[in-house]
Amino acid sequence: MTKHENERKRTFLLITIPILALFICFNTIPLIRGAMYSFTNSRGFGSHDWVGLRNYIDLFSDARVGKSYLFTIKLAIVTTIVVNVLSLILALGLNSKIRAKGFFRGAYFLPNILGALVVGYIFNYFFTYIVPALADMTGMQGLSSSILSSPDKAWIGVMIVCAWQAIAMNTIIYISGLQTVPEDVYEAGGLDGATGWKQFKHLTFPLIIPFFSINMVLCVKNFLMVFDQIIALTKGGPAQSTESISYLIYNNGMSGGQFGFQSANAVVFFIVIVVISVAQMKFSSSKEEQL
Amino acid sequence: MKQTSTVGKSNKTVLVLLILGLSTIIFPLYMTVVIAFKQPSEMTNSISGILSLPKVWSLQNFREAMEVTDFWNSLKNSLLISGLTVGLSILIHSLMGYTLGRNKSNKFYNFVYLFIVSGMFVPFAILMMPLAKQTAEMGLANWFGVILLYVVFYMPMNIMLYSGYLTNIPLALEEAARVDGASTWLTYWKIIFPIMKPMHATVAVITALAVWNDVMTPLIIMAGSSENTLPLAQLNFQSQFGTNYNLAFASYLLSLIPILVFYLICQKQILNGVVNGAVK
Numbered sequence: 384m385t386k387h388e389n390e391r392k393r394t395f396l397l398i399t400i401p402i403l404a405l406f407i408c409f410n411t412i413p414l415i416r417g418a419m420y421s422f423t424n425s426r427g428f429g430s431h432d433w434v435g436l437r438n439y440i441d442l443f444s445d446a447r448v449g450k451s452y453l454f455t456i457k458l459a460i461v462t463t464i465v466v467n468v469l470s471l472i473l474a475l476g477l478n479s480k481i482r483a484k485g486f487f488r489g490a491y492f493l494p495n496i497l498g499a500l501v502v503g504y505i506f507n508y509f510f511t512y513i514v515p516a517l518a519d520m521t522g523m524q525g526l527s528s529s530i531l532s533s534p535d536k537a538w539i540g541v542m543i544v545c546a547w548q549a550i551a552m553n554t555i556i557y558i559s560g561l562q563t564v565p566e567d568v569y570e571a572g573g574l575d576g577a578t579g580w581k582q583f584k585h586l587t588f589p590l591i592i593p594f595f596s597i598n599m600v601l602c603v604k605n606f607l608m609v610f611d612q613i614i615a616l617t618k619g620g621p622a623q624s625t626e627s628i629s630y631l632i633y634n635n636g637m638s639g640g641q642f643g644f645q646s647a648n649a650v651v652f653f654i655v656i657v658v659i660s661v662a663q664m665k666f667s668s669s670k671e672e673q674l
Numbered sequence: 675m676k677q678t679s680t681v682g683k684s685n686k687t688v689l690v691l692l693i694l695g696l697s698t699i700i701f702p703l704y705m706t707v708v709i710a711f712k713q714p715s716e717m718t719n720s721i722s723g724i725l726s727l728p729k730v731w732s733l734q735n736f737r738e739a740m741e742v743t744d745f746w747n748s749l750k751n752s753l754l755i756s757g758l759t760v761g762l763s764i765l766i767h768s769l770m771g772y773t774l775g776r777n778k779s780n781k782f783y784n785f786v787y788l789f790i791v792s793g794m795f796v797p798f799a800i801l802m803m804p805l806a807k808q809t810a811e812m813g814l815a816n817w818f819g820v821i822l823l824y825v826v827f828y829m830p831m832n833i834m835l836y837s838g839y840l841t842n843i844p845l846a847l848e849e850a851a852r853v854d855g856a857s858t859w860l861t862y863w864k865i866i867f868p869i870m871k872p873m874h875a876t877v878a879v880i881t882a883l884a885v886w887n888d889v890m891t892p893l894i895i896m897a898g899s900s901e902n903t904l905p906l907a908q909l910n911f912q913s914q915f916g917t918n919y920n921l922a923f924a925s926y927l928l929s930l931i932p933i934l935v936f937y938l939i940c941q942k943q944i945l946n947g948v949v950n951g952a953v954k
Contacts, residue, residue, distance in 0.1 A: 387852060394858040395783070398773045402766060402829075403786055409826040410793050413804035420804065427803070473695070476688045487692055489941050493699055496937050496944065498887035500905045501926045504912070505702050508919060513705070516721045547698070552948070559949045597952055608797055611889050614909070632799045637894070642803055649800035657795045 420646035427642035438647035448648055451626045454538060458627070459606035462542050466549045466602055467595070473550065474557030475583070488558065495551035499544075503615025506544045507531065510616075534624040537617050541625055544612050549605065553598045560594030561587070596667030603659060628652050706930075710735055710923040717920070735924035742914060743925050748907040749932065755817055755892075755903060756885045759824040763832055763881050764874050766825060771836025772866055776845075778837075787837065794830040802894045809895050816899045820892055824885055831951070832877050838954055839873040840866075872950075879940075879947025886933060904929045 421438055425431035442448055477488055494502070511529045518526035530536040564587060572578075572586045588595075610629040613619060619626035619634065626634075632652070636645030704725075709717075711728040712735075718724070739745065770790075777783035809819045843866065851861040889905045896903075902910060908929055915922035937944060 391858045395773050395777060398769055399783070399786060402770045403790070405822070406790055406793070406826055406829055409805070409808075409823055410796065410801070413801045413808055414796060416804035416808070417800045476692055476695075479685055479688050481685055481689050481692065487696075488945070490696055490699060492945060492948075493937070495948070496883060496887075496933050497930055498889070498905050498908075498933070500887075500889050501908055501929055502702075504908065504922070504926055505706055508709075508923075509702060509705065512724065513721070516724070520721060547702075552952075555945060555949055556952050559953060594953070601952065608799070614889070629797070629799045633802065633890075633894075636803050637806065646800075646803060649797070649803070653795075653797055653800045656797050660795055 417646050418650055420643050421650045422647075423643040425643040425646075426640040427637070431643065434643070438644045439651075441644065442647050442651060447623060447626070448631065450623060451628050451631045454625060455607055455609065455627045458538055458542060458545070458609065459603055462545050462549070462606050463599065463602040465542065466546050466553055467598055469546070470550045470553035470598070471557055473554045474561055475587075477554065478558055478561040488555070492551045492555055494548045495555075497548070499548060499611035500615050502548060503544055503612045506540070506547070507616050510540050531617055532621055534622045537621060537625045541609070541612055541616055544616060545606060545609060549602060553602065556594055556598055556601075557591065560591035564590045592667075596663070599667070600660065600663050603663065604656065607656060607659070706923050706927050709920055710927045712920050714918060714920055735920050736928060739921050739925035739928055742921070743907040743911050743928075744902065745907070745925075745928055748902040748904045751817055751901055752886060752904045752932075755821055755824075756882050758821050759828075759885045760878050760882050762821065762825050763828055764877055767829055767832035767877065768836050768867060768870055768874065769862070770829070771833045772840060772862060772870075774833060775837030775840035787833070791830045791834050793826075794834075798827075798890055802890070806894050810898075815895055815897075817892075817896065817901060820895050823891055823895065824881075824888075827891075828881050828884065832881070835877060835951065835954055836870065836873055839870060843869055875943055876947040876950040876954075879944050880951040883933075883944070883948070904932070 422433055422435060423431040424434045424438075473491065477484065477491065481487070510531045515527050515529055518524075531540045568586055568590070569582065572582055608629050609627045610633070613625060613627050613630045617625040619630050628648070629652075632645045632649050635641040636649070639645075708725060708727060711731050713728075713730075713732070716723070716726075716729060774783050774787040774790075778787070805823065806815075809815045809823075812819075814822065847865055847869070848858075848861050851865055856864070887905060889909060892903045892906045893909065896906065908925065911925070912922070915925070
């Protein structure tokens, strides 16, 4: 028996050590190196010096960095709301008794499997040529030039493309949530006069709150890290109005000679992501406990 | 009786709304197809010029786009990277998920579990610059390095899925094999690994979709290696299409076709996999 116990322990250790080493090598070590670069004036090549906390101090007074945080957070909040409202409505429709349910579910999920970069390129053309042409035809002055070339409106284009793909994902999660609600809950509620909006607010929604939490976490995290859509639609422009944090770190850190400075930005970004994720989980688990 | 008739009515409304809503998905795809088949001379600045069906359905744009983006080579790289990543993920992550899941009561293994799973919070933005340096130093600035990185990046998520699934598999199964004298290693591959098949499907689907469409990792790691994945080829050749949108759209469509075919064939598995991955 003890011989077997030893064999089991040894096997587990022999499995864990190489895999853990691989993880440390390509996740933990680069993370630590990134944090260390944030205290240097490295440009990504050549020699560099330690500069202490200067990058962090500069970071908080840098207008371009501040602007990218504002843009990214605004995009994340607005897109999360839009996506969750629309996908909840869509999920209710797709979960009702309709013909060709399987076909509709499959079709509405389609945007999610397509690559964000190519989707971005396709929508780039749509915003640049199709929308203005449509606006000219119908006489809508406000849309006769591309929204992607307007510093005030370009973020809406990014938002639409992000939402187009994310709605597919969130809808399918809401549907699986709605399927966990047993029929007799509705029947009992129907006797009490709960129909329509009342039924949704008091019966359906409270029962699918765990799925709502999943979607919130997924959305916020994905949109805060937005990159592909930016590179395909606006490259951060016009006038740096759509520079997401990831894009700024990539652009100025990898080729703009700000390796050290953008490393500091990445460390702050990492902390922001952790704080938001932990807060969301705390919030949603406390909500679930109340029920 | 009255009840059923109103239900039937409202469902028809829902059906009509759903059909209308589908246009938001079909329109961009329709636009892609017609522009990809047209010649630049057929494109006028009016809507009808852009969106009408092409006069001749010619494959010329696709031939040219294949040459410009080195399509077959990019496709080969994408298939190789996605295939190997999925295979390695299933082997390595399930093994690690099993080891950590079966030792939850042990302090060391529990720490390793939390350590790896918390890697989920690390945004790629903080890793990319050090990783670009590190992979170059290690001679891994190529497709193989990209695969290694994917195996590490998807490890937190997949290990969580596997060790969660393991709680449904009774220990008694392993103990029976132990009585027969089988080693832990053999017991795993003969008994546990096959039982986890539903989870392998989930892991395969979410890993494959994420890897297939990823731009950032190959962009950072393979930039100097003159090799492309399908998304990277689109990015690298975007400027070369210039204003020949017909050529560009042919190229977009080409890069979308493999995943569309995959989706048509395994739609059910993909939908299940994606839901399982998110909800568990």
